[in-house]
Amino acid sequence: MSRRPRRDGPVRTVLVRRVGLVLLALWWTLPLVPVALWAVADRWSYPSLLPDVWGTGGWAAAWDDGAGAAALRSAALGLAVAAIATPLGALAGQGLARAERTAAPPRWAVVLATAVVLPVAVPSFATVLGLTSLALRLHVPAVVALVAVLVAVALPYTTWVMQARWAGYDCGYEDAARTLGADRVTVLRRVRLPALAPGLAVAAFLAFLVAWGDYVATLVLGGGRFLTLQQLLGATAAGSGSEPVVAALAVTTLAPALLLLAVVSRLDRAGAAS
Amino acid sequence: MHRDRGPVGSGTGMLLVLPAALVTVGVTLGGLVPAVLESLGSGTASGPPTTAAFRALDASALLDGLRVTLGVAAASTAAALVVGYTGAVLVQRSRSGGRLVAALAAGVVPVPHLVGAAAVGLLLSDAGLAARVVGAGPGEFPPLVAGPWWVAVVLEYAWKESAFVLLVVLAATAAADRELDEAGAVLGAGPWRRLRGIGLPLAAPALVVSGTVVFAYVAGAYEVAWLLGRTYPEPLPVLAFRLFGDVDLAVRAQGLAVALVTVAVCATALAVGAALLRRAAPSREPA
Numbered sequence A: 001m002s003r004r005p006r007r008d009g010p011v012r013t014v015l016v017r018r019v020g021l022v023l024l025a026l027w028w029t030l031p032l033v034p035v036a037l038w039a040v041a042d043r044w045s046y047p048s049l050l051p052d053v054w055g056t057g058g059w060a061a062a063w064d065d066g067a068g069a070a071a072l073r074s075a076a077l078g079l080a081v082a083a084i085a086t087p088l089g090a091l092a093g094q095g096l097a098r099a100e101r102t103a104a105p106p107r108w109a110v111v112l113a114t115a116v117v118l119p120v121a122v123p124s125f126a127t128v129l130g131l132t133s134l135a136l137r138l139h140v141p142a143v144v145a146l147v148a149v150l151v152a153v154a155l156p157y158t159t160w161v162m163q164a165r166w167a168g169y170d171c172g173y174e175d176a177a178r179t180l181g182a183d184r185v186t187v188l189r190r191v192r193l194p195a196l197a198p199g200l201a202v203a204a205f206l207a208f209l210v211a212w213g214d215y216v217a218t219l220v221l222g223g224g225r226f227l228t229l230q231q232l233l234g235a236t237a238a239g240s241g242s243e244p245v246v247a248a249l250a251v252t253t254l255a256p257a258l259l260l261l262a263v264v265s266r267l268d269r270a271g272a273a274s
Numbered sequence B: 001m002h003r004d005r006g007p008v009g010s011g012t013g014m015l016l017v018l019p020a021a022l023v024t025v026g027v028t029l030g031g032l033v034p035a036v037l038e039s040l041g042s043g044t045a046s047g048p049p050t051t052a053a054f055r056a057l058d059a060s061a062l063l064d065g066l067r068v069t070l071g072v073a074a075a076s077t078a079a080a081l082v083v084g085y086t087g088a089v090l091v092q093r094s095r096s097g098g099r100l101v102a103a104l105a106a107g108v109v110p111v112p113h114l115v116g117a118a119a120v121g122l123l124l125s126d127a128g129l130a131a132r133v134v135g136a137g138p139g140e141f142p143p144l145v146a147g148p149w150w151v152a153v154v155l156e157y158a159w160k161e162s163a164f165v166l167l168v169v170l171a172a173t174a175a176a177d178r179e180l181d182e183a184g185a186v187l188g189a190g191p192w193r194r195l196r197g198i199g200l201p202l203a204a205p206a207l208v209v210s211g212t213v214v215f216a217y218v219a220g221a222y223e224v225a226w227l228l229g230r231t232y233p234e235p236l237p238v239l240a241f242r243l244f245g246d247v248d249l250a251v252r253a254q255g256l257a258v259a260l261v262t263v264a265v266c267a268t269a270l271a272v273g274a275a276l277l278r279r280a281a282p283s284r285e286p287a
Helices: A010-029 A032-038 A057-064 A067-101 A107-121 A124-137 A142-167 A172-179 A184-212 A216-222 A229-238 A243-273 B012-039 B052-056 B059-092 B096-108 B113-124 B129-134 B151-172 B175-186 B191-219 B223-228 B236-244 B249-284
Strands: A041-043
Touching (some): A010 B096, A032 A243, A041 A057, A057 A243, A067 A107, A067 A229, A124 B012, A124 B236, B113 B151, B151 B223, B223 B236
Protein backbone atom coordinates (compact mmCIF):
# COMPACT_ATOMS: atom_id res chain seq x y z
CA MET A 1 0.00 0.00 0.00
CA SER A 2 3.01 2.31 -0.03
CA ARG A 3 2.67 3.05 -3.76
CA ARG A 4 1.62 6.58 -3.03
CA PRO A 5 3.31 8.90 -5.57
CA ARG A 6 6.05 11.08 -4.21
CA ARG A 7 4.37 14.38 -5.05
CA ASP A 8 1.56 13.49 -2.64
CA GLY A 9 4.06 12.92 0.13
CA PRO A 10 2.93 14.05 3.54
CA VAL A 11 5.46 16.88 3.94
CA ARG A 12 4.34 18.65 0.81
CA THR A 13 0.65 18.04 1.52
CA VAL A 14 0.96 19.45 5.01
CA LEU A 15 2.80 22.50 3.67
CA VAL A 16 0.15 23.17 1.01
CA ARG A 17 -2.55 22.77 3.63
CA ARG A 18 -0.84 25.19 6.04
CA VAL A 19 -0.32 27.82 3.34
CA GLY A 20 -3.95 27.40 2.32
CA LEU A 21 -5.18 27.90 5.87
CA VAL A 22 -3.04 31.01 6.34
CA LEU A 23 -4.40 32.46 3.07
CA LEU A 24 -7.96 31.74 4.18
CA ALA A 25 -7.37 33.35 7.57
CA LEU A 26 -6.04 36.44 5.74
CA TRP A 27 -9.01 36.40 3.33
CA TRP A 28 -11.49 36.62 6.18
CA THR A 29 -9.60 39.13 8.34
CA LEU A 30 -7.97 41.47 5.82
CA PRO A 31 -11.02 43.66 5.03
CA LEU A 32 -11.42 44.37 8.74
CA VAL A 33 -7.83 45.63 9.14
CA PRO A 34 -8.42 49.12 7.70
CA VAL A 35 -11.60 49.39 9.80
CA ALA A 36 -9.67 48.59 12.96
CA LEU A 37 -6.92 51.09 12.06
CA TRP A 38 -9.26 53.92 11.05
CA ALA A 39 -11.21 53.41 14.29
CA VAL A 40 -8.16 54.56 16.28
CA ALA A 41 -6.87 57.15 13.82
CA ASP A 42 -7.41 60.90 13.98
CA ARG A 43 -5.35 61.61 10.88
CA TRP A 44 -4.05 59.14 8.32
CA SER A 45 -2.82 60.89 5.21
CA TYR A 46 -2.01 59.10 1.97
CA PRO A 47 0.36 57.25 1.41
CA SER A 48 1.30 56.52 5.06
CA LEU A 49 0.98 52.85 5.91
CA LEU A 50 -0.07 53.60 9.48
CA PRO A 51 -2.08 56.49 10.94
CA ASP A 52 -0.14 59.74 11.42
CA VAL A 53 -2.09 60.75 14.52
CA TRP A 54 -3.72 58.11 16.68
CA GLY A 55 -6.86 59.03 18.58
CA THR A 56 -10.57 58.51 19.15
CA GLY A 57 -11.86 61.53 17.28
CA GLY A 58 -14.02 59.32 15.05
CA TRP A 59 -15.88 57.99 18.06
CA ALA A 60 -16.58 61.47 19.42
CA ALA A 61 -17.79 62.61 15.98
CA ALA A 62 -19.98 59.52 15.62
CA TRP A 63 -21.47 60.18 19.05
CA ASP A 64 -22.19 63.79 18.02
CA ASP A 65 -23.94 62.46 14.90
CA GLY A 66 -26.34 60.55 17.14
CA ALA A 67 -24.70 57.11 17.14
CA GLY A 68 -25.74 56.47 20.75
CA ALA A 69 -29.44 56.97 20.12
CA ALA A 70 -29.16 55.10 16.80
CA ALA A 71 -27.57 52.11 18.53
CA LEU A 72 -30.39 52.07 21.10
CA ARG A 73 -32.95 52.19 18.29
CA SER A 74 -31.20 49.30 16.48
CA ALA A 75 -31.07 47.28 19.69
CA ALA A 76 -34.75 47.93 20.45
CA LEU A 77 -35.67 46.86 16.92
CA GLY A 78 -33.54 43.72 17.27
CA LEU A 79 -35.06 42.80 20.61
CA ALA A 80 -38.61 43.33 19.35
CA VAL A 81 -38.00 41.15 16.30
CA ALA A 82 -36.28 38.45 18.38
CA ALA A 83 -39.11 38.51 20.94
CA ILE A 84 -41.70 37.78 18.23
CA ALA A 85 -39.76 35.61 15.76
CA THR A 86 -38.27 33.26 18.39
CA PRO A 87 -41.51 31.88 19.91
CA LEU A 88 -43.21 31.74 16.49
CA GLY A 89 -40.21 29.88 15.09
CA ALA A 90 -40.16 27.52 18.09
CA LEU A 91 -43.81 26.60 17.53
CA ALA A 92 -43.36 26.18 13.79
CA GLY A 93 -40.23 24.12 14.34
CA GLN A 94 -42.10 21.82 16.71
CA GLY A 95 -44.92 21.32 14.21
CA LEU A 96 -42.55 20.63 11.31
CA ALA A 97 -40.36 18.30 13.40
CA ARG A 98 -43.46 16.27 14.30
CA ALA A 99 -44.55 16.04 10.68
CA GLU A 100 -41.04 15.05 9.64
CA ARG A 101 -41.24 12.01 11.88
CA THR A 102 -44.25 10.47 10.15
CA ALA A 103 -43.56 7.91 7.43
CA ALA A 104 -44.76 10.27 4.70
CA PRO A 105 -44.85 13.94 5.68
CA PRO A 106 -48.43 15.21 5.33
CA ARG A 107 -49.24 17.59 2.49
CA TRP A 108 -49.86 20.53 4.81
CA ALA A 109 -46.35 20.20 6.19
CA VAL A 110 -44.81 20.57 2.74
CA VAL A 111 -47.04 23.56 1.93
CA LEU A 112 -46.46 25.31 5.26
CA ALA A 113 -42.71 24.62 5.26
CA THR A 114 -42.55 26.29 1.83
CA ALA A 115 -44.67 29.18 3.10
CA VAL A 116 -42.32 29.79 6.02
CA VAL A 117 -39.21 30.04 3.80
CA LEU A 118 -40.91 32.38 1.31
CA PRO A 119 -39.04 35.48 2.59
CA VAL A 120 -35.71 33.84 1.65
CA ALA A 121 -36.90 33.43 -1.94
CA VAL A 122 -38.33 36.91 -2.46
CA PRO A 123 -35.78 39.76 -2.21
CA SER A 124 -36.85 41.87 0.74
CA PHE A 125 -36.25 45.19 -1.03
CA ALA A 126 -39.05 44.26 -3.46
CA THR A 127 -41.36 43.28 -0.60
CA VAL A 128 -40.79 46.53 1.28
CA LEU A 129 -41.34 48.70 -1.80
CA GLY A 130 -44.83 47.24 -2.18
CA LEU A 131 -45.46 47.17 1.56
CA THR A 132 -44.96 50.95 1.92
CA SER A 133 -48.05 51.52 -0.23
CA LEU A 134 -50.08 49.00 1.75
CA ALA A 135 -48.97 50.45 5.10
CA LEU A 136 -49.90 53.97 3.94
CA ARG A 137 -53.29 52.86 2.68
CA LEU A 138 -54.15 50.86 5.81
CA HIS A 139 -52.71 53.55 8.13
CA VAL A 140 -50.32 51.04 9.68
CA PRO A 141 -47.51 52.88 11.51
CA ALA A 142 -44.23 52.45 9.63
CA VAL A 143 -42.50 50.94 12.68
CA VAL A 144 -45.14 48.21 12.92
CA ALA A 145 -44.73 47.40 9.23
CA LEU A 146 -40.94 47.38 9.68
CA VAL A 147 -41.10 44.95 12.62
CA ALA A 148 -43.48 42.73 10.62
CA VAL A 149 -41.09 42.59 7.63
CA LEU A 150 -38.07 41.84 9.79
CA VAL A 151 -39.97 39.16 11.74
CA ALA A 152 -40.92 37.56 8.41
CA VAL A 153 -37.28 37.65 7.24
CA ALA A 154 -36.12 36.15 10.56
CA LEU A 155 -38.74 33.37 10.72
CA PRO A 156 -37.10 30.94 8.26
CA TYR A 157 -33.95 30.97 10.39
CA THR A 158 -35.67 30.67 13.80
CA THR A 159 -37.87 27.88 12.41
CA TRP A 160 -34.92 25.94 10.94
CA VAL A 161 -32.94 26.18 14.18
CA MET A 162 -35.85 25.12 16.34
CA GLN A 163 -36.95 22.34 13.97
CA ALA A 164 -33.49 20.80 14.35
CA ARG A 165 -33.70 21.19 18.15
CA TRP A 166 -37.14 19.62 18.34
CA ALA A 167 -35.99 16.72 16.16
CA GLY A 168 -33.45 15.86 18.85
CA TYR A 169 -35.69 16.61 21.83
CA ASP A 170 -36.23 13.76 24.28
CA CYS A 171 -39.77 13.73 25.74
CA GLY A 172 -38.79 11.07 28.26
CA TYR A 173 -37.85 13.74 30.79
CA GLU A 174 -41.30 15.31 30.49
CA ASP A 175 -42.94 11.93 31.06
CA ALA A 176 -40.73 11.35 34.09
CA ALA A 177 -41.57 14.77 35.53
CA ARG A 178 -45.28 14.15 35.02
CA THR A 179 -45.04 10.75 36.67
CA LEU A 180 -43.44 12.52 39.61
CA GLY A 181 -46.50 14.78 39.83
CA ALA A 182 -45.41 17.91 37.94
CA ASP A 183 -48.23 19.88 36.30
CA ARG A 184 -48.08 21.28 32.75
CA VAL A 185 -46.68 24.67 33.75
CA THR A 186 -43.98 23.10 35.89
CA VAL A 187 -43.01 20.72 33.08
CA LEU A 188 -42.79 23.64 30.66
CA ARG A 189 -40.80 25.82 33.05
CA ARG A 190 -38.51 23.27 34.65
CA VAL A 191 -38.05 20.67 31.90
CA ARG A 192 -38.90 21.84 28.40
CA LEU A 193 -37.60 25.44 28.46
CA PRO A 194 -34.23 24.58 30.05
CA ALA A 195 -33.75 21.75 27.54
CA LEU A 196 -34.57 23.99 24.58
CA ALA A 197 -32.77 27.06 25.97
CA PRO A 198 -29.60 26.75 23.84
CA GLY A 199 -31.66 26.41 20.66
CA LEU A 200 -33.88 29.31 21.66
CA ALA A 201 -30.76 31.41 22.29
CA VAL A 202 -29.38 30.65 18.82
CA ALA A 203 -32.75 31.41 17.21
CA ALA A 204 -33.12 34.68 19.14
CA PHE A 205 -29.55 35.63 18.21
CA LEU A 206 -30.22 35.13 14.50
CA ALA A 207 -33.50 37.07 14.69
CA PHE A 208 -31.78 39.91 16.55
CA LEU A 209 -29.06 40.06 13.91
CA VAL A 210 -31.58 40.23 11.06
CA ALA A 211 -32.97 43.45 12.52
CA TRP A 212 -29.69 44.82 13.89
CA GLY A 213 -27.99 44.53 10.50
CA ASP A 214 -30.92 45.56 8.32
CA TYR A 215 -30.43 48.47 5.98
CA VAL A 216 -32.94 48.41 3.13
CA ALA A 217 -36.21 47.69 4.97
CA THR A 218 -35.49 50.40 7.55
CA LEU A 219 -34.53 52.85 4.80
CA VAL A 220 -37.73 52.32 2.79
CA LEU A 221 -40.29 51.87 5.56
CA GLY A 222 -38.67 54.37 7.91
CA GLY A 223 -38.47 56.87 5.08
CA GLY A 224 -35.06 58.00 6.33
CA ARG A 225 -36.57 59.18 9.63
CA PHE A 226 -36.02 56.00 11.67
CA LEU A 227 -32.32 56.48 12.24
CA THR A 228 -30.68 53.16 13.16
CA LEU A 229 -26.97 52.46 13.32
CA GLN A 230 -27.02 51.03 9.78
CA GLN A 231 -28.81 54.11 8.42
CA LEU A 232 -26.16 56.30 9.99
CA LEU A 233 -23.38 54.11 8.62
CA GLY A 234 -24.90 54.10 5.12
CA ALA A 235 -25.29 57.88 5.09
CA THR A 236 -21.77 58.45 6.42
CA ALA A 237 -20.07 55.95 4.10
CA ALA A 238 -21.92 57.19 1.01
CA GLY A 239 -21.45 60.88 1.80
CA SER A 240 -18.13 62.63 1.90
CA GLY A 241 -18.07 60.95 5.33
CA SER A 242 -14.85 60.88 7.26
CA GLU A 243 -13.23 57.46 7.49
CA PRO A 244 -12.75 57.52 11.31
CA VAL A 245 -16.52 57.97 11.75
CA VAL A 246 -17.30 55.16 9.29
CA ALA A 247 -14.87 52.90 11.14
CA ALA A 248 -16.31 53.80 14.56
CA LEU A 249 -19.84 53.03 13.34
CA ALA A 250 -18.70 49.77 11.72
CA VAL A 251 -16.97 48.60 14.91
CA THR A 252 -20.04 49.57 16.96
CA THR A 253 -22.17 47.43 14.64
CA LEU A 254 -19.79 44.48 14.86
CA ALA A 255 -19.13 44.47 18.60
CA PRO A 256 -22.49 43.17 19.88
CA ALA A 257 -22.81 40.79 16.95
CA LEU A 258 -19.47 39.14 17.68
CA LEU A 259 -20.04 39.23 21.44
CA LEU A 260 -23.42 37.54 21.06
CA LEU A 261 -21.91 35.00 18.68
CA ALA A 262 -19.30 34.06 21.30
CA VAL A 263 -21.91 33.76 24.07
CA VAL A 264 -24.35 31.79 21.94
CA SER A 265 -21.76 29.37 20.58
CA ARG A 266 -20.64 28.68 24.15
CA LEU A 267 -24.26 28.12 25.20
CA ASP A 268 -24.74 25.97 22.14
CA ARG A 269 -21.73 23.82 22.95
CA ALA A 270 -22.89 23.48 26.57
CA GLY A 271 -26.30 22.43 25.27
CA ALA A 272 -24.82 19.91 22.85
CA ALA A 273 -22.61 18.45 25.59
CA SER A 274 -25.42 18.02 28.12
CA MET B 1 -35.40 8.15 23.50
CA HIS B 2 -38.96 9.42 23.46
CA ARG B 3 -39.48 11.96 20.74
CA ASP B 4 -42.02 14.75 20.89
CA ARG B 5 -44.98 12.89 19.38
CA GLY B 6 -48.12 14.95 19.31
CA PRO B 7 -51.18 13.65 17.49
CA VAL B 8 -50.03 14.33 13.94
CA GLY B 9 -53.21 13.36 12.13
CA SER B 10 -55.37 15.71 14.20
CA GLY B 11 -53.57 18.70 12.75
CA THR B 12 -52.14 20.17 15.96
CA GLY B 13 -48.81 20.12 14.18
CA MET B 14 -50.34 22.25 11.44
CA LEU B 15 -51.75 24.68 14.03
CA LEU B 16 -48.24 25.09 15.46
CA VAL B 17 -46.78 26.12 12.08
CA LEU B 18 -49.71 28.30 11.06
CA PRO B 19 -48.84 31.54 12.95
CA ALA B 20 -45.33 31.66 11.43
CA ALA B 21 -46.66 30.83 7.95
CA LEU B 22 -49.35 33.52 8.24
CA VAL B 23 -46.70 36.15 9.02
CA THR B 24 -44.33 35.14 6.20
CA VAL B 25 -47.08 34.76 3.59
CA GLY B 26 -48.93 37.87 4.81
CA VAL B 27 -45.83 40.06 4.63
CA THR B 28 -44.66 38.68 1.28
CA LEU B 29 -48.07 39.01 -0.38
CA GLY B 30 -48.63 42.32 1.39
CA GLY B 31 -45.56 43.53 -0.47
CA LEU B 32 -45.92 41.78 -3.82
CA VAL B 33 -49.65 42.31 -4.45
CA PRO B 34 -49.54 46.12 -4.12
CA ALA B 35 -46.33 46.10 -6.18
CA VAL B 36 -48.08 44.17 -8.98
CA LEU B 37 -51.21 46.36 -8.80
CA GLU B 38 -49.30 49.63 -8.77
CA SER B 39 -46.94 48.57 -11.55
CA LEU B 40 -50.09 47.86 -13.57
CA GLY B 41 -51.25 51.42 -13.06
CA SER B 42 -53.62 51.26 -10.08
CA GLY B 43 -51.72 54.05 -8.33
CA THR B 44 -51.75 56.55 -11.19
CA ALA B 45 -55.11 56.17 -12.86
CA SER B 46 -58.40 54.43 -12.31
CA GLY B 47 -59.36 52.16 -15.15
CA PRO B 48 -58.27 48.84 -16.57
CA PRO B 49 -54.79 47.54 -15.73
CA THR B 50 -52.12 48.70 -18.10
CA THR B 51 -48.61 47.57 -18.83
CA ALA B 52 -47.61 51.20 -19.45
CA ALA B 53 -45.05 51.19 -16.64
CA PHE B 54 -43.30 48.14 -18.08
CA ARG B 55 -43.38 49.56 -21.60
CA ALA B 56 -42.17 52.97 -20.42
CA LEU B 57 -39.04 51.44 -18.92
CA ASP B 58 -35.83 52.52 -20.55
CA ALA B 59 -35.01 49.26 -22.30
CA SER B 60 -31.26 49.79 -22.40
CA ALA B 61 -31.12 50.71 -18.69
CA LEU B 62 -33.15 47.60 -17.88
CA LEU B 63 -31.06 45.28 -20.06
CA ASP B 64 -27.76 46.76 -18.85
CA GLY B 65 -29.05 46.44 -15.29
CA LEU B 66 -30.06 42.84 -15.88
CA ARG B 67 -26.65 42.08 -17.37
CA VAL B 68 -24.81 43.63 -14.42
CA THR B 69 -27.10 41.92 -11.92
CA LEU B 70 -26.55 38.50 -13.46
CA GLY B 71 -22.83 39.07 -13.96
CA VAL B 72 -22.19 40.25 -10.40
CA ALA B 73 -24.33 37.45 -8.95
CA ALA B 74 -22.61 34.78 -11.08
CA ALA B 75 -19.09 36.02 -10.33
CA SER B 76 -19.81 36.40 -6.60
CA THR B 77 -21.40 32.95 -6.42
CA ALA B 78 -18.54 31.29 -8.29
CA ALA B 79 -15.91 32.94 -6.09
CA ALA B 80 -17.83 32.15 -2.88
CA LEU B 81 -18.21 28.49 -3.90
CA VAL B 82 -14.54 28.06 -4.82
CA VAL B 83 -13.19 29.76 -1.68
CA GLY B 84 -15.84 28.28 0.63
CA TYR B 85 -15.41 24.73 -0.65
CA THR B 86 -11.61 24.91 -0.67
CA GLY B 87 -11.81 26.20 2.89
CA ALA B 88 -14.11 23.38 3.95
CA VAL B 89 -11.75 20.75 2.50
CA LEU B 90 -8.74 22.32 4.23
CA VAL B 91 -10.61 22.65 7.54
CA GLN B 92 -11.68 19.00 7.40
CA ARG B 93 -8.16 17.78 6.69
CA SER B 94 -6.47 19.71 9.50
CA ARG B 95 -6.86 20.17 13.23
CA SER B 96 -6.32 23.34 15.27
CA GLY B 97 -5.57 25.59 12.28
CA GLY B 98 -8.76 24.37 10.67
CA ARG B 99 -10.78 25.13 13.76
CA LEU B 100 -9.40 28.67 13.83
CA VAL B 101 -10.33 29.24 10.18
CA ALA B 102 -13.83 27.81 10.74
CA ALA B 103 -14.22 30.15 13.73
CA LEU B 104 -13.15 33.14 11.59
CA ALA B 105 -15.72 32.17 8.97
CA ALA B 106 -18.40 31.88 11.67
CA GLY B 107 -17.42 35.37 12.78
CA VAL B 108 -17.81 36.79 9.27
CA VAL B 109 -21.32 35.37 8.67
CA PRO B 110 -23.11 37.76 11.11
CA VAL B 111 -21.31 40.85 9.72
CA PRO B 112 -23.97 43.00 7.98
CA HIS B 113 -23.27 43.50 4.25
CA LEU B 114 -23.25 47.27 4.70
CA VAL B 115 -20.39 46.97 7.21
CA GLY B 116 -18.61 44.61 4.82
CA ALA B 117 -19.07 47.11 2.00
CA ALA B 118 -17.72 49.98 4.12
CA ALA B 119 -14.73 47.81 5.10
CA VAL B 120 -13.99 46.75 1.51
CA GLY B 121 -14.25 50.41 0.52
CA LEU B 122 -11.61 51.37 3.10
CA LEU B 123 -9.44 48.53 1.78
CA LEU B 124 -9.76 48.91 -1.99
CA SER B 125 -10.54 52.56 -2.76
CA ASP B 126 -7.83 54.60 -4.53
CA ALA B 127 -6.72 55.95 -1.14
CA GLY B 128 -7.38 52.68 0.67
CA LEU B 129 -5.05 50.38 2.53
CA ALA B 130 -4.29 48.26 -0.55
CA ALA B 131 -3.21 51.34 -2.56
CA ARG B 132 -0.99 52.41 0.36
CA VAL B 133 0.61 48.97 0.59
CA VAL B 134 1.52 48.85 -3.11
CA GLY B 135 2.57 52.48 -2.97
CA ALA B 136 0.42 53.61 -5.89
CA GLY B 137 0.88 57.21 -6.99
CA PRO B 138 -2.04 59.50 -7.83
CA GLY B 139 -4.25 57.90 -10.51
CA GLU B 140 -2.17 54.72 -10.63
CA PHE B 141 -4.37 52.42 -8.56
CA PRO B 142 -6.95 50.54 -10.65
CA PRO B 143 -10.57 51.63 -10.05
CA LEU B 144 -11.69 48.61 -8.02
CA VAL B 145 -14.38 50.64 -6.25
CA ALA B 146 -16.98 52.07 -8.67
CA GLY B 147 -14.91 50.75 -11.57
CA PRO B 148 -16.05 49.06 -14.78
CA TRP B 149 -15.51 45.51 -13.48
CA TRP B 150 -17.43 45.74 -10.19
CA VAL B 151 -14.40 44.21 -8.44
CA ALA B 152 -15.10 45.64 -4.97
CA VAL B 153 -18.76 44.61 -5.11
CA VAL B 154 -17.94 41.04 -6.16
CA LEU B 155 -15.15 40.76 -3.57
CA GLU B 156 -17.45 41.92 -0.76
CA TYR B 157 -20.07 39.31 -1.65
CA ALA B 158 -17.41 36.63 -2.15
CA TRP B 159 -15.81 37.54 1.20
CA LYS B 160 -18.99 37.16 3.23
CA GLU B 161 -20.76 34.44 1.26
CA SER B 162 -17.68 32.17 1.08
CA ALA B 163 -17.92 31.97 4.88
CA PHE B 164 -21.56 30.95 4.51
CA VAL B 165 -20.67 28.28 1.92
CA LEU B 166 -17.92 26.91 4.16
CA LEU B 167 -20.28 26.52 7.13
CA VAL B 168 -23.00 24.89 5.00
CA VAL B 169 -20.55 22.39 3.45
CA LEU B 170 -19.03 21.56 6.85
CA ALA B 171 -22.47 21.03 8.37
CA ALA B 172 -23.63 18.86 5.47
CA THR B 173 -20.53 16.68 5.22
CA ALA B 174 -21.02 13.90 7.70
CA ALA B 175 -18.27 12.00 9.49
CA ALA B 176 -19.05 9.01 7.27
CA ASP B 177 -18.09 11.08 4.22
CA ARG B 178 -14.74 11.84 5.82
CA GLU B 179 -14.18 8.14 6.42
CA LEU B 180 -14.87 7.50 2.75
CA ASP B 181 -12.21 10.06 1.89
CA GLU B 182 -9.75 8.35 4.21
CA ALA B 183 -10.60 5.01 2.63
CA GLY B 184 -9.78 6.55 -0.75
CA ALA B 185 -6.43 7.71 0.61
CA VAL B 186 -5.66 4.26 2.00
CA LEU B 187 -6.45 2.77 -1.40
CA GLY B 188 -3.82 5.06 -2.89
CA ALA B 189 -5.90 7.86 -4.45
CA GLY B 190 -4.12 11.22 -4.45
CA PRO B 191 -5.73 14.40 -3.14
CA TRP B 192 -6.99 15.55 -6.57
CA ARG B 193 -8.42 12.16 -7.41
CA ARG B 194 -10.17 11.99 -4.03
CA LEU B 195 -11.52 15.50 -4.52
CA ARG B 196 -12.95 14.65 -7.95
CA GLY B 197 -14.17 11.16 -7.16
CA ILE B 198 -15.30 11.45 -3.54
CA GLY B 199 -15.26 14.96 -2.10
CA LEU B 200 -17.04 16.92 -4.85
CA PRO B 201 -19.84 14.40 -5.54
CA LEU B 202 -20.58 14.15 -1.81
CA ALA B 203 -20.57 17.91 -1.31
CA ALA B 204 -22.53 18.60 -4.51
CA PRO B 205 -25.97 18.97 -2.86
CA ALA B 206 -24.60 21.38 -0.23
CA LEU B 207 -22.78 23.36 -2.95
CA VAL B 208 -25.90 23.55 -5.12
CA VAL B 209 -28.07 24.68 -2.20
CA SER B 210 -25.63 27.28 -0.87
CA GLY B 211 -24.74 28.47 -4.38
CA THR B 212 -28.41 28.96 -5.23
CA VAL B 213 -29.08 30.85 -2.01
CA VAL B 214 -26.05 33.09 -2.60
CA PHE B 215 -26.99 33.80 -6.23
CA ALA B 216 -30.59 34.68 -5.40
CA TYR B 217 -29.46 36.80 -2.45
CA VAL B 218 -26.88 38.78 -4.46
CA ALA B 219 -29.27 39.29 -7.39
CA GLY B 220 -31.82 40.87 -5.03
CA ALA B 221 -29.48 42.82 -2.74
CA TYR B 222 -29.18 46.57 -2.71
CA GLU B 223 -26.66 48.16 -0.38
CA VAL B 224 -23.31 46.74 -1.52
CA ALA B 225 -23.81 47.64 -5.19
CA TRP B 226 -25.22 51.00 -4.16
CA LEU B 227 -22.17 51.83 -2.02
CA LEU B 228 -19.35 50.27 -4.08
CA GLY B 229 -20.78 50.19 -7.61
CA ARG B 230 -20.89 52.73 -10.41
CA THR B 231 -23.74 55.04 -11.23
CA TYR B 232 -24.34 53.43 -14.63
CA PRO B 233 -25.32 50.71 -15.34
CA GLU B 234 -27.25 50.12 -12.13
CA PRO B 235 -28.04 46.60 -10.92
CA LEU B 236 -31.81 45.98 -10.92
CA PRO B 237 -32.41 46.58 -7.17
CA VAL B 238 -30.52 49.90 -7.32
CA LEU B 239 -32.39 50.94 -10.48
CA ALA B 240 -35.75 49.94 -8.94
CA PHE B 241 -35.00 51.85 -5.78
CA ARG B 242 -34.00 55.03 -7.59
CA LEU B 243 -37.08 55.00 -9.84
CA PHE B 244 -39.32 54.24 -6.84
CA GLY B 245 -38.03 57.32 -5.03
CA ASP B 246 -39.14 59.62 -7.87
CA VAL B 247 -41.88 62.16 -7.11
CA ASP B 248 -43.67 61.28 -10.38
CA LEU B 249 -46.11 58.43 -9.69
CA ALA B 250 -45.63 57.01 -13.19
CA VAL B 251 -41.86 56.69 -12.62
CA ARG B 252 -42.58 55.18 -9.20
CA ALA B 253 -44.65 52.49 -10.94
CA GLN B 254 -41.65 51.80 -13.18
CA GLY B 255 -39.57 51.23 -10.04
CA LEU B 256 -42.07 48.63 -8.89
CA ALA B 257 -41.96 47.04 -12.35
CA VAL B 258 -38.16 46.69 -12.10
CA ALA B 259 -38.56 45.25 -8.59
CA LEU B 260 -40.90 42.60 -10.00
CA VAL B 261 -38.37 41.78 -12.75
CA THR B 262 -35.83 41.25 -9.95
CA VAL B 263 -38.25 38.94 -8.13
CA ALA B 264 -38.62 36.96 -11.36
CA VAL B 265 -34.82 36.70 -11.71
CA CYS B 266 -34.49 35.36 -8.14
CA ALA B 267 -37.39 32.93 -8.62
CA THR B 268 -35.79 31.62 -11.82
CA ALA B 269 -32.47 31.18 -10.02
CA LEU B 270 -34.19 29.18 -7.26
CA ALA B 271 -36.03 27.02 -9.81
CA VAL B 272 -32.77 26.27 -11.63
CA GLY B 273 -31.14 25.50 -8.26
CA ALA B 274 -33.95 23.10 -7.35
CA ALA B 275 -33.58 21.31 -10.70
CA LEU B 276 -29.80 21.05 -10.21
CA LEU B 277 -30.34 19.70 -6.69
CA ARG B 278 -32.55 16.91 -8.00
CA ARG B 279 -29.67 15.96 -10.29
CA ALA B 280 -26.98 16.32 -7.63
CA ALA B 281 -28.83 14.47 -4.88
CA PRO B 282 -28.81 10.92 -6.37
CA SER B 283 -25.01 11.02 -6.44
CA ARG B 284 -25.12 10.45 -2.68
CA GLU B 285 -26.73 7.06 -3.21
CA PRO B 286 -24.33 4.14 -3.43
CA ALA B 287 -24.00 2.93 -7.00
